[in-house]
Amino acid sequence: MLKIKDLxxxxxxxxxLRGLNLEIQTGEVHAIMGPNGSGKSTLAAVLVxxxxxxxxxxxxxxxxxxxxxxxxxxxxxxxxxxxFQYPVEIPGVSMVNFMRTAVNEHRKRKGEQPLTAGExxxxxxxxxxxxxxxxNLVNRSVNEGFSGGEKKRNEIFQMAMLDPDLAILDETDSGxxxxxxxxxxxxxxxxxxxxxxxxVITHYQRLLDYIKPDFVHVLYHGQIxxxxxxxxxxxxxxxxxxxxx
Amino acid sequence: MKQYIDFFISERQKIDEFCSxxxxxxxEKAFETFSRTGFPIYQxxxxxxxxxxxxxxxxxxxxxxxxxxxxNPHKVFYCNVPNLNAYKYFVVNGHFFQEPEKDLPSGxxxxxxxxxxxxxxxxFLRYYNQPASQNGxxxxxxNTLFVQDGYVLYVPENVVLExxxxxxNISAGNVDSLINRRILVILERGAQAKLLICDHTNDDKVMSxxxxxTEIYAGENAFFDYYELEESGGNTVxxxxxxxxxxxxxxxxxxxxxxxxxxTRNNYQIDLTGKRAETYLxxxxxxxxxxxxxxxxxxxHHASDCRSNELFKYLLDEEATGVFNGKIIVSPNAQKTExxxxxxxxxxxxxxxxxxxxxxxxxxxDVKCSHGMxxxxxxxxxxxxxxxxxxxxxxxxxxxxxxFTGDVLKGIRLEGLRDRLTLLIEKRLRGELIKCQECI
Numbered sequence: 001m002l003k004i005k006d007l008x009x010x011x012x013x014x015x016x017l018r019g020l021n022l023e024i025q026t027g028e029v030h031a032i033m034g035p036n037g038s039g040k041s042t043l044a045a046v047l048v049x050x051x052x053x054x055x056x057x058x059x060x061x062x063x064x065x066x067x068x069x070x071x072x073x074x075x076x077x078x079x080x081x082x083x084f085q086y087p088v089e090i091p092g093v094s095m096v097n098f099m100r101t102a103v104n105e106h107r108k109r110k111g112e113q114p115l116t117a118g119e120x121x122x123x124x125x126x127x128x129x130x131x132x133x134x135x136n137l138v139n140r141s142v143n144e145g146f147s148g149g150e151k152k153r154n155e156i157f158q159m160a161m162l163d164p165d166l167a168i169l170d171e172t173d174s175g176x177x178x179x180x181x182x183x184x185x186x187x188x189x190x191x192x193x194x195x196x197x198x199x200v201i202t203h204y205q206r207l208l209d210y211i212k213p214d215f216v217h218v219l220y221h222g223q224i225x226x227x228x229x230x231x232x233x234x235x236x237x238x239x240x241x242x243x244x245x
Numbered sequence: 246m247k248q249y250i251d252f253f254i255s256e257r258q259k260i261d262e263f264c265s266x267x268x269x270x271x272x273e274k275a276f277e278t279f280s281r282t283g284f285p286i287y288q289x290x291x292x293x294x295x296x297x298x299x300x301x302x303x304x305x306x307x308x309x310x311x312x313x314x315x316x317n318p319h320k321v322f323y324c325n326v327p328n329l330n331a332y333k334y335f336v337v338n339g340h341f342f343q344e345p346e347k348d349l350p351s352g353x354x355x356x357x358x359x360x361x362x363x364x365x366x367x368x369f370l371r372y373y374n375q376p377a378s379q380n381g382x383x384x385x386x387x388n389t390l391f392v393q394d395g396y397v398l399y400v401p402e403n404v405v406l407e408x409x410x411x412x413x414n415i416s417a418g419n420v421d422s423l424i425n426r427r428i429l430v431i432l433e434r435g436a437q438a439k440l441l442i443c444d445h446t447n448d449d450k451v452m453s454x455x456x457x458x459t460e461i462y463a464g465e466n467a468f469f470d471y472y473e474l475e476e477s478g479g480n481t482v483x484x485x486x487x488x489x490x491x492x493x494x495x496x497x498x499x500x501x502x503x504x505x506x507x508x509t510r511n512n513y514q515i516d517l518t519g520k521r522a523e524t525y526l527x528x529x530x531x532x533x534x535x536x537x538x539x540x541x542x543x544x545x546h547h548a549s550d551c552r553s554n555e556l557f558k559y560l561l562d563e564e565a566t567g568v569f570n571g572k573i574i575v576s577p578n579a580q581k582t583e584x585x586x587x588x589x590x591x592x593x594x595x596x597x598x599x600x601x602x603x604x605x606x607x608x609x610x611d612v613k614c615s616h617g618m619x620x621x622x623x624x625x626x627x628x629x630x631x632x633x634x635x636x637x638x639x640x641x642x643x644x645x646x647x648x649f650t651g652d653v654l655k656g657i658r659l660e661g662l663r664d665r666l667t668l669l670i671e672k673r674l675r676g677e678l679i680k681c682q683e684c685i
Contacts, residue, residue, distance in 0.1 A: 048633045052625075076635035088630040092648025101644065102634040109635075141648075142630075158634060 001026050001197055002166055007058035008222075009046045016042040018222030019058070024166070027194040031208055031233060032201045034219035035241045040201045041085060043219070044170040048082040049075050063165065076102075077109040079165030083155035083172050090142035095154075098142050099124065099161055106162060127160040131187040149180035156187040167191070168199045173207035185210030205237035218244055246283045246298060250276075252307075253390055259309045264393050265362035271374050275389035282383035294568045294600060295510045295539050297384055300482045305423035305454055307391070308338045318342055318415055329661040331411040331441065338416060339424035339455075340394045352401035355410060358427055361397040368399065372431050376488035377458050380514055385486045388425050388456045395427030400436035402464075409439040409470075409659055416446045416453035416481070428459040432467035434492075439470040439659055449478030457485040463495035465519060470498045470658055474666070479534060481507040486514075493519025493548070500657055501528040502666065503538050504673055513542040517551040517579075528557040529653040531673055532565035533593070539568035546579040555586040558653055560646055560674075562593030572604040573614065580609050586616040591623065591649050646674050 002024040009017040016039045024030055034040050045053050047060070049072035060067040067075060090098070103123070104114040115123065128135060131153040143151050152172055159167055169188065173181055188211055192198065200211055208216075208230065216232040217224045218241065226232070226244055253260070253276065261269045287296035318335035332355060335342040341357035354361060362369040377385045400406050416424055432438060446453045463469050475483060483506065491497055503509055515524050530538040544553045559567035569588045590599045603616040623645050631641035650670050657663040 048629075050629055071638065072629060072632035073635050073637050076633055082633055084630065084633075088624075088626045090624075090627045090630070090645070090648065092651040093631075093644050097644070098631070098634070098636075101636050101640060102631075105635040105637060105640070162634065 001063060003059075003061045005059050005061075007043075007046070007060065008056045009042055009053050010056055011042070011053050015056070016053075016222055017046065020219070020223055022217065022224060024197050024199070026165075026197055028215065029192070029198045029200065029211065029213045031213035031216045031230075032199060032219055032224075033203070033216060033233060033236055038219045039222045040219055041170055042222075044082055044085075044168050044199075044201055047075075047080060047168055048072055073105065076162070076164075077106050081159050081162055081164035081167045083152070083159060083167065083169045085171040085174065087143045087146075087151040087155055089144045089146075091144050093142050095138040095140060095142055096124070099138070099158065102158075103161055123161065127157055130160050130190055131156045132183055133157045148175035149177065152176055152180065152184055153187070156184055156191075160187065160191055163191075165196050166199070167196070168201065170201045171203065172200075173202055173204065181207065182210060205233045208233050220244065249301075249387070250280055256307075256309060260391065260393060263310070263359075265359040267362040267366055267369055268359060268373075268392070271378075271389050274378065275386045278378075278386035279383055279390055282386065284383050284387065291382075291541060291570070294537070294566065295508075297484065297510075300484070300508060301423060301454055304421070305452070306418070306420045307423060308340065308418070309393070318413065329409060329411060329441070329659070329665070331409040334396065334410070334412045336394075336396055336412060336414050336426060338418060338422070339392075339426050341396060350404050350406060352404060353406055354397060354399040356397060358395035358397050358429060361399065361429070365399070368431065372460065372462055373429060375460070376490055376514070376516070377460055377486065380488065381458070381486060384456060384484060385458055388427065388458045388486070391425045392427045392458070393425070395429065397429045397431075398438060398440055399429075399431045400433065400438050402433040403435040405436070406438040409441055409662075411441045411443065413443045413445060414455070414457075416455060416477075417448065418453070419448070419451060421452040422454070424453070424455040426455060426457040428457065430459070430461040430469065430471070432463050432469050432495075434464040435466045436464065437468040439472075441472045441474065441659065441662060444473070444475040444477055444483065446477040446481045449480045452480045452482070453477070454482035455484070457483070459485065459487045461487070461489040461497070463489070463491045463497050463522075465492045465494060467492070467495045468497075469495075471500065472498075472657065472659065472662060473501045475501075475503045475506050475509060477506050479507045479536065483507075483509045483511075485510070486512045489513070489515040489524070491515070491517050491519065491522040491524065494521045495519065496523045497525070498656065498658065499524065499526045500653070501540070502653070503528075503530045503532065504669060506532070506536055506538065508537045510539040511541070513540075513544075515542075515544045515553070516547060517545065517553065518547050520548045521550045522548065523552040524554070525656060526553065526555045527653050527656050529650055530557070530559045530561075530567055531650075531670070532559070532567060533562040533597075535564050535566075537566040537568070539570075541568075541570045543572045543574070544584065546573070546575040546582045546584060549579050550581045551579065552583040553585070555584075556653060556656070557588045558649065559588075559590040559599060560593075560649060561590065561597040561599060563597060565597045567597075567599045569599075569601045570604070571602070571616070572606070573616075574606045575609050575612055575614065577608045580611045582609060582612040582614065584612070584614045588616075588618040589649075590618075590620040591646065592620060593623070643671075643674050647671055
């Protein structure tokens with residue numbers, strides 16, 4: 001489904017990713033771990049098409065398409081979703097309007113008719129329940145005044161609405177208490193199917209107690225330096241990263 | 246300027262001919278003032294970016310013959326706020342378009358300035374041109390010198406005019422012209438009214454310039470909403486002077502929206518003369534191409550316990566220019582004043598320009614005052630966030646721009662207008678030609 005080959009990316013002239021290789025098949029969950037500054041969030045940003053990052057070398061093929069040629073919105077409609085580490089507040093744009101526009105843009109690209117107001121509201125209600133999102137939140141501006149936990153739950157709610165083939169969770173566990181973590185993880189697990197895939201970017205092993213990865217990768221200095229089974233995460237938790245360098 | 250003075254001297258008889266003698270009686274003094282001061286001087290402190298004399302070039306035509314309105318507004322005009330339940334009036338090329346008398350609450354007068362002067366000479370003399378001559382500049386004097394008609398909204402003591410009043414100014418001619426309009430609003434103690442003024446130009450091939458002087462009196466406990474919507478063309482010059490006097494416990498909303506224009510300068514002077522008066526002054530300016538919008542505001546807190554809340558937002562693109570000058574003066578007597586001012590500007594590219602100057606002069610010690618100004622570009626992080634959900638760049642930009650206008654719209658208490666403006670602003674931002682349904 002996703003093939004990353006020798007990926008080099010930089011921001012403001014500073015190289016962050018230095019030849020990253022990664023391959024993901026449908027039905028798989030991949031965890032990417034690594035110390036601060038290793039390039040985890042850069043990988044997420046490059047996958048989603050953040051224009052602040054420049055890809056200087058390498059390729060990314062997603063569902064047979066050259067991802068690097070596509071705009072962020074085209075990538076989204078092709079089935080890529082990023083749960084942001086820091087979800088953005090957008091004052092004045094209501095969640096309802098935001099989500100309806102997004103869902104209908106997806107439908108438009110698939111050649112489907114836009115949802116009616118009734119259909120859309122029904123869909124919203126269903127998906128909200130997956131992450132136990134307060135129904136009043138959708139009447140507010142996007143993420144404005146949301147607590148840290150509400151923001152993360154809102155990300156998973158959006159993921160449920162857009163039903164991506166590849167979900168990238170960038171430090172979704174940061175800033176979450178145990179209850180919120182459980183709700184978010186439960187939401188992610190409910191959305192898991194054999195025909196989609198997930199990348200979980202995290203600092204800590206604890207999220208992986210809830211979301212079981214098939215593979216654990218260690219990202220260091222812009223490269224994946226080790227790949228292992230879920231036990232690797234436990235080992236990293238215990239020993240840190242120094243022994244791998 | 247000299248041409249205008251000569252023109253006045255030679256055409257005086259024609260100017261006076263169709264007007265009430267009371268209206269004419271104010272011209273002498275205006276003539277003296279204008280001869281002495283001329284137009285406000287370009288690049289002087291208050292007119293840094295507006296060159297009045299340059300804008301009002303000397304060969305502009307005047308419509309002096311009041312008997313020929315030229316067009317029937319009911320036939321040519323397409324209204325953009327068709328669902329508003331309102332008393333509707335027109336001023337065509339500066340002249341009030343006489344309508345059959347409407348059934349109004351007792352004592353209320355809505356109509357021509359000349360007829361008002363004849364029917365209510367005492368009121369006319371008490372209110373017409375009072376703050377305008379005391380505080381006005383050369384531009385106000387110029388307007389007083391040439392004005393031949395205008396519009397009056399008068400609501401007597403304790404009368405509530407439930408239905409809004411909509412006045413549409415239409416400039417329609419086939420030569421470059423200058424129109425001088427006048428608006429007088431008198432709300433006596435406990436009176437209430439809402440006025441919407443729409444400014445239109447019918448033809449963009451010729452230049453349409455207008456001066457407009459508005460005087461508003463809100464008596465004790467009076468409530469007044471004043472909305473102005475400009476939808477004109479790139480070849481339009483609009484120069485307005487608004488004077489507002491508020492008595493104790495009165496509440497006034499002043500809301501100015503420039504949706505499309507050429508060159509616009511709006512001056513506001515608000516005097517809070519009675520205790521516990523409150524003013525909400527807000528503006529939204531949307532400009533691109535080479536449009537210019539210059540809003541100059543002055544709020545004088547003369548009495549204690551008054552409140553003013555000012556919000557101006559500019560959405561600029563291409564080579565547009567925005568100017569905001571916001572002055573608040575709190576006099577030594579005005580203890581317990583609350584005065585807030587905010588100016589927020591969103592620039593679409595590097596070519597547009599915004600000049601903003603907040604000025605607070607506080608001479609009392611027990612007050613709450615604040616001001617803030619921000620000028621910036623669209624939030625890149627928000628843009629990426631929206632695009633990452635599948636929303637196209639164009640649509641995301643539109644949504645962010647539209648969101649930016651939200652809080653000015655929220656301040657509009659006329660529901661029909663707010664709904665309609667929401668639609669109009671969206672169309673404006675989409676670059677769709679604003680075509681409207683015909684007024685009923």
